[in-house]
Amino acid sequence: MDIMPRWVDIIIVPLLSLFLAAFLSALLIIAIGESPIAALNLMIEGTLLRSAGWGYMLYYTTNFIFTGLAVSVAFHAALFNIGGEGQAMIGGLGVALVCLFIPWPHWTLAIVGASIGAALFGMIWAGLPAYLQAKRGSHIVITTIMFNFIAAGVLNFFLVDVLKPKGSMDPASANFPSTTHLPTFQDLASLFGFEKAFRSAPANVSFFIALLACIAVWYLIWRSPLGYEIRALGKSGPAARYAGVRPVKIIMIAMMISGALCGMMAINTTQGESERLILNFTEGAGFIGIAVALMGRSHPLGVLLAALLFGFLYQGGAELALWTKIPRELIVVIQALVILFTGALSLMVRAPLERFFMSVQKAKE
Amino acid sequence: MIDFLTLLQVLDSSLRLATPLLLVCLAGLFSERAGIFDIGLEGKLLAAAFVSAAFAAITGSVWLGLLAGILASIMLSLLHGLASITLRGDQIISGVAINFLAAGLTVVIAQDLFGQGGRTPPLKSGGRFEPINFPGATSSKEINDAGPLMQLYSELFSGHSLLVYVALLTVPLSWFILYKTRYGLRLRAVGENPAAVDTAGISVVGLRYSAVIIGGILCGIAGAYIATSLQANFTKDMSAGRGFIALAALIFAKWRPWYALSACLLFGFFFAVDTRFQNILLPAWSLSGFLILIALGLMSYIWRKDYLDKVVLGGLALGISTIALMIVFSVWNTGASSQIKIPVVFIQSLPYVLTVVVLAGFVGKAIPPRAGGQPYVKER
Known part of the structure; x- marks a missing residue:
């Protein structure tokens, strides 16, 4: 099996995929009459060389860590959770209900409550497709896609008919009370006397919750018996069953953890940024989770790095749209190419590498 | 009409x-x-x-x-x-x-x-x-x-x-x-x-x-x-x-x-x-009756099933009957109109809900082609 050394598999393959995606994107940028080098410079300038740029990048990164981890956990159980978008929407509903209807004295308590609300709602929304997969054999990909659309309907209903304040035209909930507002990176930096750092950037303390989630998922998957059972089921259903793993239970648990993680994305966007529940707050982050998980090889550290990369691309893409005639959708193209090369066409990337290492091995012998 | x-x-x-x-x-x-x-x-x-x-x-x-x-x-x-x-x-x-x-x-x-x-x-x-x-x-x-x-x-x-x-x-x-x-x-x-x-x-x-x-x-x-x-x-x-x-x-x-x-x-x-149609009105009584019927159907299905079925489908039945009761309650409160407005988003979501129901196999199970989704490898 192991033709290639492990480091090639973990480092070279994703980097090569990324390089291919970047190369094709550069061709596209040339085709629309801009310079890829200038574009990259602009992206770096607008993202990495300004603290506000970092603030935006880490804001996006927070979302992608949650959804990337969510997709990863499901991947480990050989489940494809394409419903992150819907689970995040329903998670946002949980955040809004917790923040609006419970009088929180301080944000430190509110964030705990909102996290629980978000996770619980996301969990329930992922639980139904999981149940249908585990007990009725309905394909999880199809059901989660359907649940994305149903979630959009539910969110729309709640915003238009239930949570919208009287007299408001906007399909959005009322503003959350100020005691639930999360400190942004700007607030944190001011504590240490850097008033000008991260100015008006949306990154907030939920970034640290995302980091905690990385550690928790790492512990769950690689250090806990439950994680072992999840991986065993993902590698081989019959073998896991023979070893005493109950597939129904593991499918339910893996999907519900996945849903909870997706739901928790909403504390960043809803409680942290908009401070009220709005339509389309997920902005496709549930789908980007797929690219992040594939790129990060379903490992929390890889997910963190891939999420940083996509955070960079999103903030950089916004800069490009602002200063050049390259539209923001270029990032969607890059994202598609990353998914294509790391996921669907991975054999195309791996086969030449494998041949190379095979010949190296033969030469040694 | x-x-x-x-x-x-x-x-x-x-x-x-x-x-x-x-x-x-x-x-x-x-x-x-x-x-x-x-x-x-x-x-x-x-x-x-x-x-x-x-x-x-x-x-x-x-x-x-x-x-x-x-x-x-x-x-x-x-x-x-x-x-x-x-x-x-x-x-x-x-x-x-x-x-x-x-x-x-x-x-x-x-x-x-x-x-x-x-x-x-x-x-x-x-x-x-x-x-x-x-x-x-x-x-x-x-x-x-x-x-x-x-x-x-x-x-x-x-x-x-x-x-x-x-x-x-x-x-x-x-x-x-x-x-x-x-x-x-x-x-x-x-x-x-x-x-x-x-x-x-x-x-x-x-x-x-x-x-x-x-x-x-x-x-x-x-x-x-x-x-x-x-x-x-x-x-x-x-x-x-x-x-x-x-x-x-x-x-x-x-x-x-x-x-x-x-x-x-x-x-x-x-x-x-x-x-x-922007506003779709349905008679409230028959609608809530229909919802309660679905909930009862789910309840009777899970009677002899295992724990997980009871929790998930029982929860679903509970949710559906809560909606039915809320409809009844709102009609009771306002008194006059026994018609209830169906939000358009529910009509939009109907195709997806119906698909999930069919996928779940409670009503006419949908069975996909058997080799669907698997790449074919000759040597297997």
Whole structure:
């Protein structure tokens, strides 16, 4: 099996995929009459060389860590959770209900409550497709896609008919009370006397919750018996069953953890940024989770790095749209190419590498 | 009560809205019957819509637009084939990538070509498929005074774009190809048991490629239809989830052509109702009674089932009966009206809910082709 050394598999393959995606994107940028080098410079300038740029990048990164981890956990159980978008929407509903209807004295308590609300709602929304997969054999990909659309309907209903304040035209909930507002990176930096750092950037303390989630998922998957059972089921259903793993239970648990993680994305966007529940707050982050998980090889550290990369691309893409005639959708193209090369066409990337290492091995012998 | 003409108009727009669903659904049918899952239908539809509108706008000819749209869709199909047939990659992931690729590229290229924020300019008359009026059909001005049969003929049957009739003809054609030809038998076999087909000396790879290419052609026609006939230009994300609804219709139809027609017409009808009527009123008592009946049905089903069934379906039943009670309560409170307004989003969500119910197998279980989603490896 192991033709290639492990480091090639973990480092070279994703980097090569990324390089291919970047190369094709550069061709596209040339085709629309801009310079890829200038574009990259602009992206770096607008993202990495300004603290506000970092603030935006880490804001996006927070979302992608949650959804990337969510997709990863499901991947480990050989489940494809394409419903992150819907689970995040329903998670946002949980955040809004917790923040609006419970009088929180301080944000430190509110964030705990909102996290629980978000996770619980996301969990329930992922639980139904999981149940249908585990007990009725309905394909999880199809059901989660359907649940994305149903979630959009539910969110729309709640915003238009239930949570919208009287007299408001906007399909959005009322503003959350100020005691639930999360400190942004700007607030944190001011504590240490850097008033000008991260100015008006949306990154907030939920970034640290995302980091905690990385550690928790790492512990769950690689250090806990439950994680072992999840991986065993993902590698081989019959073998896991023979070893005493109950597939129904593991499918339910893996999907519900996945849903909870997706739901928790909403504390960043809803409680942290908009401070009220709005339509389309997920902005496709549930789908980007797929690219992040594939790129990060379903490992929390890889997910963190891939999420940083996509955070960079999103903030950089916004800069490009602002200063050049390259539209923001270029990032969607890059994202598609990353998914294509790391996921669907991975054999195309791996086969030449494998041949190379095979010949190296033969030469040694 | 609504009058006959209004009903006809709703059915007429159902047909128009069902057409792209039908074509995409049949595209998925060919692909999935051959064992290739296709989540990328949405992307192909969108790409074809853009390319056909762009070509029609530049050349002024809708036929060139249609041709280009089909070619674009076939290109994406071949990419899907390369990933999932030749390179034996994950079909779902490939489909997801194709959706993103189309969503991104269409806007990037449209912005570069036309500079109108990801749109194409409005198509002039040569760049559109015009409605075909049947001989003797009355014009829309005089339709109010015409007799019911004449209304039926002029409103529902006549006056659609050519592609609507093409889509309707595709249904018997697909049925004939799949069930009455040798090719169709092999195609269905390759979705159920590719090894058997391979043993018989028929190329699995060739059959599967042919299936995805047929899917590409059908998606291409559907894309051209939405951009040059249903609307008269391309706008960003104009496929609006139709690819996924078609996928839902495909499951609802249990992977059969004639069922696909009825499923797409039903879903088209939902959309037509949703666009035509802003407020849908239903009698509150019968609605809550219906919901309680569903809840009771679920409760009786889980009586002898295990713990998990009890928790999940019991919770669902509880949720449904809570909604029913809330309806009763709100009617009780306001007193006067026993009619309750159904939010439009529920009508919009209905196709998805119905699909989940069918997938769950409580009402007529949908069983997908057996080899669907698995790449075929010869040596196994």
